[in-house]
Amino acid sequence: MVVLFSSIYSERLGRDRYEMELEEPVELKKLLEHLEEVFPDLKNQSRGGVADRYASHYLCIGHGRILRLGDIITDRDTIEIIPPIMGG
Amino acid sequence: MEGGYWRKILHINLSDGRVWVQTPDEDLYRKYIGGSGIGARFLYDLTDGYTDPLGPENPLIFMTGPFAGTPVPTSGRHQVIAKSPLTGIYGEGDAGGTWGPGLKRCGYDGIIIEGTSEKPAYVLVSEERVRILDAKDLWGRDTYETDRKLKEIHGENIVVSCIGPAGEKLIRLSAIMHDGSSARAVGRTGLGAVMGSKKLKAVAVSGNKKVPVADPEGLRSSIKEVVPTMVQKTFGMKQHGTAGGTVATERIGDFPLKNWTGSVWDKVENISGQRMTETILTGRYFCESCVIGCGREVEIKEGPYTMKGAGPEYEALGTLGGMCLVDSLEAIAYGAELCNRYGLDTISTGSAIAFAMELYEQGIIDKKDTGGLDLEWGSAEAMIEMVHQIGKGEGLGRLLGHGVREAARRIGGRTPAFAIHTKGLEFPAHDPRAFNSLALGYATSNRGACHLQAASYMFEKTAVMPELGIPEPKERFRTDGQGEFVKVCQDLMCILDSLKVCKLALYGGLRTTHVREWLKCVTGWDMDLEELMAAGERIFNLKRMYNVKCGITRKDDTIPGRILKQPRAEGGARGNLPPLERMLEEYYPARGWDSDGVPLKETIEKLDLGWDL
Numbered sequence: 001m002v003v004l005f006s007s008i009y010s011e012r013l014g015r016d017r018y019e020m021e022l023e024e025p026v027e028l029k030k031l032l033e034h035l036e037e038v039f040p041d042l043k044n045q046s047r048g049g050v051a052d053r054y055a056s057h058y059l060c061i062g063h064g065r066i067l068r069l070g071d072i073i074t075d076r077d078t079i080e081i082i083p084p085i086m087g088g
Numbered sequence: 089m090e091g092g093y094w095r096k097i098l099h100i101n102l103s104d105g106r107v108w109v110q111t112p113d114e115d116l117y118r119k120y121i122g123g124s125g126i127g128a129r130f131l132y133d134l135t136d137g138y139t140d141p142l143g144p145e146n147p148l149i150f151m152t153g154p155f156a157g158t159p160v161p162t163s164g165r166h167q168v169i170a171k172s173p174l175t176g177i178y179g180e181g182d183a184g185g186t187w188g189p190g191l192k193r194c195g196y197d198g199i200i201i202e203g204t205s206e207k208p209a210y211v212l213v214s215e216e217r218v219r220i221l222d223a224k225d226l227w228g229r230d231t232y233e234t235d236r237k238l239k240e241i242h243g244e245n246i247v248v249s250c251i252g253p254a255g256e257k258l259i260r261l262s263a264i265m266h267d268g269s270s271a272r273a274v275g276r277t278g279l280g281a282v283m284g285s286k287k288l289k290a291v292a293v294s295g296n297k298k299v300p301v302a303d304p305e306g307l308r309s310s311i312k313e314v315v316p317t318m319v320q321k322t323f324g325m326k327q328h329g330t331a332g333g334t335v336a337t338e339r340i341g342d343f344p345l346k347n348w349t350g351s352v353w354d355k356v357e358n359i360s361g362q363r364m365t366e367t368i369l370t371g372r373y374f375c376e377s378c379v380i381g382c383g384r385e386v387e388i389k390e391g392p393y394t395m396k397g398a399g400p401e402y403e404a405l406g407t408l409g410g411m412c413l414v415d416s417l418e419a420i421a422y423g424a425e426l427c428n429r430y431g432l433d434t435i436s437t438g439s440a441i442a443f444a445m446e447l448y449e450q451g452i453i454d455k456k457d458t459g460g461l462d463l464e465w466g467s468a469e470a471m472i473e474m475v476h477q478i479g480k481g482e483g484l485g486r487l488l489g490h491g492v493r494e495a496a497r498r499i500g501g502r503t504p505a506f507a508i509h510t511k512g513l514e515f516p517a518h519d520p521r522a523f524n525s526l527a528l529g530y531a532t533s534n535r536g537a538c539h540l541q542a543a544s545y546m547f548e549k550t551a552v553m554p555e556l557g558i559p560e561p562k563e564r565f566r567t568d569g570q571g572e573f574v575k576v577c578q579d580l581m582c583i584l585d586s587l588k589v590c591k592l593a594l595y596g597g598l599r600t601t602h603v604r605e606w607l608k609c610v611t612g613w614d615m616d617l618e619e620l621m622a623a624g625e626r627i628f629n630l631k632r633m634y635n636v637k638c639g640i641t642r643k644d645d646t647i648p649g650r651i652l653k654q655p656r657a658e659g660g661a662r663g664n665l666p667p668l669e670r671m672l673e674e675y676y677p678a679r680g681w682d683s684d685g686v687p688l689k690e691t692i693e694k695l696d697l698g699w700d701l
Contacts, residue, residue, distance in 0.1 A: 006335055008362040046323065055550040056323045061339050064660035066549060068561070083362055084324040085336040085549050 001073065003035065004080040009058070013039050022075040028060060029069040035081075042081070059084045090302035090612035092154030093117055097130075098196045098218065100211060102286050103144055103203030107218045109196075118613065118623075119696065121586035122153035122197065124180055125627040127169030130200060131178070132630055137637040141173035142258060142285040144204040150191065150249070150291065151198035153588030155377075157189040157299035159311055160606050161318060162590035164189050164376030173285075174260040174278035174436070174491045175512035177638045178534050178631045180585075181264070181279055184375030185272035187293065188588060190247035194295030201286060210250075210290040212242060215297055223289035228253060230429035232397070235268030238292050250290035252431030255280030257481040259489040261436040265428060270373050270383060271398040275433035277513060277535050278491070307609035310602070315379050318596030325592060326372065326381045330402035331361030337402075338410075341661025342522035342545075344515070345410045346465060347442040348508050348648075351656040355415035359405050363417055369399065380592055386421055393422035393472075400424040400434075406517025407438025412445055412471045419468035423475050430479030439514035440488040440495070441474045446506045452499065459483045508648050511536035511640070520651050520666050523548050523564045527652075527666030528574045528675055531645045534631035543591050544577040551594040555601065555617060556580065567667050571674025579624030586627060626695040629679075629687050633697070642685040645672060 003018040010016035018038070022031075032050045036042050044057055051069060060067040062079040073079065095117070097110040112126075120126045127149045134147050148170050155163035166188030172179025191199065194213050201211070208223035226234050231252040238248050247267065254262035262280030266272040274280075283289075301307055324332050337343040338356040345353050357363065364384065373383035384399025393416075400408070400417075404424040414420060427434045447453045448463035455461070461484075463470045477485025487495050492514055496507035508515050513536025520527035522545075529542030539545060547553065548564040556576050580600070584591055587603065600617055608614050615623075632640075646652075647668065655663045676683060680691030692698075 006339075007357045008335070008360065048320070052320060056321045059336055059550075061336075061660065064340065064662065066336075066340060066561075080339065082336050082339055083328065083332050083334075083360065085333040085340075 001075050002078040004078065006080060006082045008083055009042070009081055012041050022073065025072045025074045027069065028067050028071045028073055031073050032060070055084050057084060058082065089114055089117065091300035092158070092302075092611040093122070093197050094195050096196050098199045098213065100199060100201050100218065100220065101203040102201060102205040102209060102220065102288060105220055117154075120627060121583065121623055123151050123167040123182070123588040124169065124582060124585035125623065126198065126586070127151040127167050127180065128178070128627060128630050128634065131169050131171065132634050135171050137639060139171050141171045141176065141179070141282060144202070144286070146171045146282055148201040148279070148282050148286060148288070149198065152188045152192050153586060154610055155587060155589065155606065157192035158301055158610055159307065159377055160589070160610065161311060161315060161377060161379045162375070162593045163588060164378060165588040165590060166191065167585060167588060168264055168274045168279050170279055170282045172277035172279070172535070173258070173281045175536050177511060177536070177635045177640060179277035179279055180535055181274035181276045182585060182588070183264075183266050183272040183274045184378070184590060185247075185267040185270065186376045187247045187249050187266045189376045190293040190295065192299050193297050194293050195297050199291065201288060201291075204285065205287040208287050208289055210238070210288065210292065212246070213291065213293045215295045226289045227256060231265040231271070231431050232269050232429055234290055238290060242292060242294065246292045246294040248290055248292045250431075251280045251283045252429055252479070254430040254432045254479045254481070254489070255284035256289075258284050259432070259478065259481055260491050260494070261433050261440065261478060261489055263431050263433045265431050269397045271428040272375065273428070273433065275435060276538065278433070280431050301610050302612035303609040307606065310605050310609060314597075314602055318593060318598070319379050322380045322592065322596045325595065328361030328365050329382045329384045329399065330592075331364055331384070331400060331405055333402055334360045334405050335362070337518070339660050340522055341656050341659040342519050343410050344406050344517050344519060346413055347411055347446045347506065348515070348519070348650055349446075350410075350413070351658040351662065353410060353413075356410070358415045359409045359417045359420060361402070364399055367417065368421060375590070378590065380590070380596065382592060388418050388421060391418065393418040395422050395425045397425050398428055403517050404434040404438065407435050407442070408471060410517070411438050411442035413466040414468045414471050415466070416468045419472060423472055426472070426475045426479065430475070432475070432479055435516050436491060436514040437475060437478055439508065440478065440492055441471055443492045443495070443506055443508070444474065444484060444488055445470070447499070447503065450506070452501065452503055453484070457484055505649065508650060509537055510647055511644055513537045518545060519656075519661065520647060521656055521664050522661040524567060524664075524666040524671065525564070525570050525574050525577070527647055527668050528570055528671040529578070530647050531668060531672070532574070532578070532675060534628065534635060537647070540591060541581055542574050542577040543581050543594070544574050546591070546594050547577065553580070553599060555599065565664055567670060569674070570671040571678040574671070574675060575678045578628050579621055582624040582627040583620060586623070622695065626697060629691065629695055630697060633687060636686055640685070642672070642683070645685055
């Protein structure tokens with residue numbers, strides 16, 4: 001599977017994509033826990049777990065959808081990590 | 089009631105200088121809550137379909153909610169209500185900052201300004217007295233200068249609500265601005281022009297009265313429980329402001345591009361809130377009682393866009409940026425700063441400029457009309473020049489200042505197809521093709537196209553409200569169940585607009601349970617969910633009845649063909665078209681309206697709206 005980082009993250013992490021093999025489908029939450037281990041800067045010095053940060057520090061989209069932490073990600077998927085949606 | 093309100097509404101007539109205080113019954117407060125609800129009630133009773141929005145008979149109503157001046161999180165907001173000179177129907181806008189709590193500390197829940205002054209005037213309200221003063225030296229000044237000047241005269245403790253040159257010139261896109269360079273705008277529906285028509289430059293307030301709270305200890309303890317979660321969940325907003333969502337909205341096909349004809353934009357990261365944080369951000373500011381802190385202070389030290397002031401919000405980035413394809417963050421910040429100083433709504437102003445850019449591309453207008461200006465997509469110089477022209481009421485800007493609906497009507501031909509509005513109000517920076525519920529929300533919003541009158545899209549992104557049947561965010565492209573969903577969202581937003589609690593708190597986990605608890609602690613009222621939601625429904629229907637008096641029917645409950653018939657070609661909303669007619673078929677019965685969009689007699693009775701309707 002492929003993880004794309006929008007420019008604000010790619011500049012911080014020094015890369016704009018990350019590829020990995022998923023032997024079996026996993027929940028997005030599990031995948032993000034792995035990504036935070038590989039790229040600690042994703043946490044942006046915040047405390048707590050993925051669930052505390054998701055949607056307030058970053059967000060994932062895939063297939064044009066805002067992904068939820070319970071969504072299942074397969075090896076064929078491409079997701080993008082983008083800044084959270086707030087907006088006025 | 090034991091707290092939250094003073095039961096005092098200040099009336100000021102600028103025609104004859106008369107000032108008097110009305111003391112409404114508790115029943116009015118309980119039924120209409122405050123802010124938008126009480127303001128709508130007064131507007132309904134004082135005006136009708138024939139009222140000239142720029143005439144002396146149109147009241148300008150400033151109204152606070154029960155929480156203003158208390159520590160309730162995000163309650164430092166107030167509402168301004170009048171018949172809109174832009175749309176000709178119900179008009180309202182709200183702003184954060186410190187003005188609402190400032191008025192409350194003077195001992196008033198609201199101010200109703202009637203009549204027209206013979207010469208420029210401003211009003212100064214304190215606990216002890218109300219004065220109508222000569223604004224000769226303020227007239228013509230921009231909003232930041234006006235704020236500064238009034239503070240020099242009356243001291244730093246006053247809080248100023250004022251108009252800029254745009255409002256003075258009755259530009260229909262004009263806003264009422266607050267808090268000087270920590271700008272907070274009542275932007276929508278052209279209420280700055282209503283203030284200008286009264287020759288009222290400013291309303292300054294200065295008070296120290298402690299707002300009564302029925303159960304201060306209970307309130308403190310409830311707030312203490314909620315705040316940490318709210319702070320955590322809105323971390324991104326504090327870091328990067330509302331602008332922090334710019335990239336995400338582009339990715340999901342929500343961000344407006346090229347007067348609603350674009351689909352994706354590889355320049356969007358150039359203008360994101362994150363980019364602002366890295367480049368021009370110098371500080372952040374909070375409205376009173378806020379724990380989110382979305383306000384931006386920015387500085388551009390050199391070049392053509394040198395400035396120091398409030399940073400652009402998401403909506404300004406969407407309209408002055410994406411809609412015009414301007415990808416210079418500095419130019420957009422400068423354009424938004426000009427809007428603040430002239431006293432212009434950034435949403436309608438950016439939309440009007442994008443509309444003109446499309447007319448220029450189509451050859452409907454040319455350099456003869458633009459005064460030689462090359463009004464091309466992406467031209468920051470052209471965007472800035474048009475903000476100046478709209479703010480001053482000069483050149484092509486004079487026409488655009490009437491709003492896109494009226495400008496299109498005057499130009500004629502095929503031009504109305506390029507004017508993207510509902511009921512005369514320009515679209516904000518969220519695309520109904522990305523959230524079907526937004527289409528229904530825009531079509532039926534009482535002030536014209538508005539994302540905040542239902543804010544349904546928030547519950548299709550990350551916000552939830554289990555007690556109202558939204559335990560998790562809803563699917564944004566669904567076609568069934570939207571009628572009831574949007575109705576519930578609109579009723580809820582009427583409550584928040586009346587309590588004057590910031591809707592961004594919904595991203596922080598705000599629930600109706602919190603609202604009811606705070607209402608009980610502040611006022612002593614033990615309001616169950618049914619009574620609370622009935623108040624929201626009552627307020628929404630009252631505004632609809634006002635619009636019915638102004639001639640609104642089902643034919644007006646629509647959105648432009650461009651949004652209904654032309655899908656986005658790429659991106660996160662590719663191919664989707666909102667099924668508006670189908671959603672309306674669900675919506676009218678859910679509302680208790682007839683097939684023409686008029687509330688049924690039994691609906692009016694159920695909501696105890698009164699027979700005078």
